[in-house]
Amino acid sequence: MTTTSAFTPTANDMEATHYGIPVSTYGEDGNMLALGHHTPRNAFAAFNKHARTHLGFANFADDRHAHLDDWIDEIRHIWLTFHRGGPDTDWTWEGRPATADTPGAIAITVLDVA
Template sequence: MTELIDNPEMEDTHYGIQMASLGEDGDRLLALGHHEPKRVLAAFNRYARTVIGWPNIADDFTASAADWAGRLEQRWAVFRKPDPDDDEWDVPEYAWHADWSDPDAPGARPVTLLDVA
C-alpha cells in the first residue's frame, strides 16, 4: 500500500521556499507551493549556487531571470514513500516520490517546477 507523506523533507530552504532537485541527474527543481515567479526564480538561483555549485540556474554567467521565467510550471503533487515493488528507486537519499495530481486529490500539495536540463 502507498504511504503518503504530508510534509516531504526538502534539500534546502531559500527565501522561505523549501526546495529539492528531482531525478537522478537533478534536471528539475521543485519548490513546495505556488510562488510569484521573481521570488521562486531567486530561490532556485540561490539553490543552484549553494547546493549544486553552479554560477546560477542556467549554469551560465550570461543568463538572466527573464530567460527562465517562461520555464516555470505550477502543478499539484502527492508525495509518498517509494514503492520497491514497483521498481522505483530504492536509494536511501530518495526519501519520497512525487506523483502529479489534480488539486482535489487526497494529500495534494501545490508545487512549482523548473526544468534546468
C-alpha cells in the same frame, strides 16, 4: 518498487530553504521544485540560490548570463502527491502528478531545465 502511503512534505524533507521557500532538486537533469505556489521571480531567486549553495553552480542554468525572462516559461505551478521510498528504493521520496482535487495533493512550483 515499494512506496509508502502519501505524506505531506515539510521543509525538513527538502534539501534547503532559501528566502523562506523550501526547495529540492529532482530527477537527473537539475530540475528543481519548491513547496507551494510562488511567483516566478521569487521561485527563480530561490532556485538560483540553491544551485549556487547546494550544487556549486553559477545559477541553476550554470550560466552567469541567464535571466528570468529566459526561463520564465519553464517555471510552472503544479500539484503532486508525495510518497516515501521503501527499503528497496534508492530515493527518499517521489512526487506523483495530481490535481488540486486529489486527496493529499500539495501545491508545487517547478523549474524544468532540460
